[in-house]
Every structure is written in C-alpha cells, then in structure tokens.
Amino acid sequence: xxxxxxxxxxxxxxxxxxxxxxxxxxxxxxxxxxxxxxxxxxxxxxxxxxxxxx
Amino acid sequence: xxxxxxxxxxxxxxxxxxxxxxxxxxxxxxxxxxxxxxxxxxxxxxxxxxxxxxxxxxxxxxxxxxxxxxxxxxxxxxxxxxxxxxxxxxxxxxxxxxxxxxxxxxxxxxxxxxxxxxxxxxxxxxxxxxxxxxxxxxxxxxxxxxxxxxxxxxxxxxxxxxxxxxxxxxxxxxxxxxxxxxxxxxxxxxxxxxxxxxxxxxxxxxxxxxxxxxxxxxxxxxxxxxxxxxxxxxxxxxxxxxxxxxxxxxxxxxxxxxxxxxxxxxxxxxxxxxxxxxxxxxxxxxxxxxxxxxxxxxxxxxxxxxxxxxxxxxxxxxxxxxxxxxxxxxxxxxxxxxxxxxxxxxxxxxxxxxxxxxxxxxxxxxxxxxxxxxxxxxxxxxxxxxxx
Numbered sequence: 001x002x003x004x005x006x007x008x009x010x011x012x013x014x015x016x017x018x019x020x021x022x023x024x025x026x027x028x029x030x031x032x033x034x035x036x037x038x039x040x041x042x043x044x045x046x047x048x049x050x051x052x053x054x
Numbered sequence: 055x056x057x058x059x060x061x062x063x064x065x066x067x068x069x070x071x072x073x074x075x076x077x078x079x080x081x082x083x084x085x086x087x088x089x090x091x092x093x094x095x096x097x098x099x100x101x102x103x104x105x106x107x108x109x110x111x112x113x114x115x116x117x118x119x120x121x122x123x124x125x126x127x128x129x130x131x132x133x134x135x136x137x138x139x140x141x142x143x144x145x146x147x148x149x150x151x152x153x154x155x156x157x158x159x160x161x162x163x164x165x166x167x168x169x170x171x172x173x174x175x176x177x178x179x180x181x182x183x184x185x186x187x188x189x190x191x192x193x194x195x196x197x198x199x200x201x202x203x204x205x206x207x208x209x210x211x212x213x214x215x216x217x218x219x220x221x222x223x224x225x226x227x228x229x230x231x232x233x234x235x236x237x238x239x240x241x242x243x244x245x246x247x248x249x250x251x252x253x254x255x256x257x258x259x260x261x262x263x264x265x266x267x268x269x270x271x272x273x274x275x276x277x278x279x280x281x282x283x284x285x286x287x288x289x290x291x292x293x294x295x296x297x298x299x300x301x302x303x304x305x306x307x308x309x310x311x312x313x314x315x316x317x318x319x320x321x322x323x324x325x326x327x328x329x330x331x332x333x334x335x336x337x338x339x340x341x342x343x344x345x346x347x348x349x350x351x352x353x354x355x356x357x358x359x360x361x362x363x364x365x366x367x368x369x370x371x372x373x374x375x376x377x378x379x380x381x382x383x384x385x386x387x388x389x390x391x392x393x394x395x396x397x398x399x400x401x402x403x404x405x406x407x408x409x410x411x412x413x414x415x416x417x418x419x420x421x422x423x424x425x426x427x428x429x430x431x432x433x434x435x436x437x438x439x440x441x442x
Contacts, residue, residue, distance in 0.1 A: 040070040054081040
C-alpha cells in the first residue's frame with residue numbers, strides 16, 4: 001500500500017506539473033484579457049502544490 | 055503578439071506572481087510557526103516519538119515528549135494534546151501541564167502535538183484562521199490552528215475506503231489521516247499509522263498505566279462533556295466523573311467505548327496494551343456546522359449566535375447561551391479532569407500512585423484565564439525552552 005501511495009503521489013505531481021505547463025501555455029496563447037486572468041487564477045494552486053507549500 | 059498584448063500579459067503575470075508569493079508566504083508561515091514551550095519545574099527530560107519507532111525520526115511527527123518524573127516512584131500517565139489539532143483546549147491544557155505541573159510520585163509524559171502534521175494545515179474550504187493568539191501580561195502567545203487530519207503534503211493519496219488495521223473495519227476514506235482512527239497503527243504503514251504505532255510502543259515500553267486523550271467536540275455531537283473509557287476503566291472513569299461533578303463545579307459524564315468501533319484511542323490503547331485509556335471531550339462551538347463566522351474570536355470565546363439558536367431548537371447535546379464556551383472553561387475542564395484522574399488512580403493503586411502539584415484547575419482558569427498561566431519565553435532560563 002505504501003509503495004502504491006508513493007507511485008500515485010509521484011504520478012500526481014507529474015500530472016500537476018503537466019497541467020501547470022498547459023495552463024501557462026494557454027495563458028501565453030490566449031487572446032482576450034478575461035481568458036488570461038482565468039488561466040492565471042487556476043494556475044496558482046497548481047504551483048503552490050508543486051512547491052509543496054499547500 | 056502585439057505590444058499591447060505583451061504588456062497586458064506581463065502585467066497580469068506580475069500580479070499572479072505577487073498573488074502566488076503572498077498566499078504562499080501565508081501557508082508557509084503557518085506550517086513553520088514555532089510555538090515556544092517554557093519547561094516548567096517538573097520537566098525532567100524531553101524525548102521524541104522517534105525514540106520509540108525509528109522510521110519517524112526526522113519526520114514532521116517526530117514530536118517532543120515531555121517527561122515529568124517524580125522523586126518517588128509510582129505509576130505513569132500519558133497525556134495526548136493535539137490528537138486533533140483543530141481542538142485547541144486539548145493542546146492548551148497539555149501546555150499548562152508541561153509549564154506548571156510537578157510530580158511528587160510517579161511520572162507524567164505529555165505530547166503537545168500528538169499529530170504535528172495535522173497542526174500545519176487547516177481544513178480546506180472551511181475558512182479556518184491559520185492561528186490564534188492567547189493574550190498574556192507579556193504580550194500574547196500565538197499557536198497554530200490545525201485540522202482533524204494529517205496534512206496531505208505529508209500523507210497522500212487517501213483510499214476510496216479506509217480499511218482499519220488490524221480490525222478490517224471500513225471507515226471514512228479521509229480518516230486514514232485521522233490519528234484517532236488509526237490506533238494501534240503499524241510499523242510499516244502510513245505516517246499517521248506509524249505515529250500511533252510509536253505511541254503504542256511508548257505505552258508498552260514505559261509501562262503506562264493511564265493514557266488520557268484530550269479532545270473537543272461540536273455541540274451537535276452526542277459524545278460531549280464526557281469521559282469516554284475503555285471497559286477496563288469503567289469504575290475508574292465513573293469515579294473521576296462523579297468527583298469532578300461534585301467538587302469542581304462542572305458536569306461531566308461517562309461513556310463506554312463501543313466494543314466494535316475501531317481505531318480510536320479509548321478502544322485500541324486499552325485493547326492492545328496494559329494501559330487504561332480515557333478520552334475527555336469538552337465543547338467547542340467553533341466546530342458546529344451551524345456556526346456563523348469562522349474566526350479566531352469564535353474559536354476562543356465559543357460564542358456564536360447561530361449555535362445558540364440551534365440550542366433553542368433542541369438540536370444540541372450540550373447547553374450553550376450568549377456567554378458561549380470560553381477557552382478558559384474548556385481548558386480548565388481538561389486540566390481538572392487530568393488532575394482528578396491522577397488522584398483517583400492513586401487512591402485505587404497506591405503502589406502505582408500519581409501525585410502531582412501545581413496544575414491549574416478549572417476554578418483557577420475561570421478566574422484568571424489561560425494567558426495568566428502561559429509562561430513568558432523571554433524569561434525562560436537557559437536550556438528551559440523548547441519549541442513545537
């Protein structure tokens with residue numbers, strides 16, 4: 001169980017990093033200001049988790 | 055990309071970084087807040103939980119264990135503060151024991167942050183304050199507000215269903231991180247399971263006679279203002295309850311630990327060790343689902359108009375009025391209950407007596423407040439200061 005937890009945790013962090021990268025990409029590609037704000041707001045908790053702050 | 059878009063994205067990006075830094079600092083500061091503990095005259099040594107299970111060493115739950123050894127031999131009592139880190143009266147009562155109690159006979163071992171991981175996070179989405187400050191004559195002492203469950207940063211993911219070890223009982227998934235659902239733990243389990251396993255090792259190796267787990271509960275929860283006891287301690291707990299009600303000026307009942315409800319300290323410590331296990335519950339309106347604002351003021355005063363209204367509709371299992379349940383009353387219930395448990399134990403077991411003095415009682419706390427009894431870390435003698 002502990003091994004499975006460790007593997008899932010690593011996969012989770014990889015997914016979080018991937019999602020953060022996609023959000024950042026979408027922010028760069030966005031053409032309207034409301035979309036840009038939306039992507040940044042969603043990005044913040046992903047970064048906090050990647051940094052292991054929250 | 056046009057210059058306008060570039061400028062706009064740069065501006066938004068900078069704002070996002072500021073927002074990230076501000077929120078990140080708040081979370082980081084909460085997780086790393088150091089709480090000073092002035093070692094009272096009775097503290098003779100400090101051990102850590104890792105001393106009882108090596109895999110905990112260096113982890114967030116390698117907590118301090120404050121040992122107060124009497125000059126004369128006797129029994130041993132273990133007090134858990136902070137099993138649930140969102141129940142501050144338990145931690146504060148344990149704090150006062152460390153800062154004030156002196157053992158004449160026997161030994162007292164105190165954990166102030168039984169699940170320290172849980173004290174480094176608040177409940178997601180519940181708008182808990184990150185900390186609270188108890189006013190004192192020297193300024194005030196700030197404590198971390200915590201959660202019921204270990205920090206997901208320290209233990210994750212949760213299973214779909216938590217299967218308790220060793221009973222095999224199915225429990226709520228999130229309780230896999232609840233210290234008071236994973237007793238007796240296992241040596242190779244999750245962080246929370248290894249923490250309870252280490253406590254069980256402590257209880258067995260140190261020949262603990264009485265284990266006392268300090269809690270608070272919402273008023274809508276039926277197990278409140280009571281002592282929950284393992285069947286080994288039924289007469290003992292009943293006598294403690296009767297004596298407290300008679301002498302201390304507050305009512306406290308007795309409940310028996312259900313035989314088939316597993317994972318709780320009052321069940322598993324009694325089943326898996328020689329110790330008698332008790333759990334004390336005090337009322338905490340802050341935890342009630344019907345509360346209004348969720349802030350440090352409600353946490354400490356125990357005043358909430360919506361909980362009072364729920365009481366008027368007969369929805370509560372404990373009384374409440376506009377005076378609320380101030381923290382001093384809740385802490386005082388616990389300190390008096392611990393002191394009375396030791397006294398009653400000593401009457402029944404003179405060969406394993408637990409004789410202490412210096413513990414602030416219910417009446418003292420009602421009169422002076424909690425802050426009066428918190429010692430100023432700035433005045434601590436050399437080597438007599440620890441941190442949680």
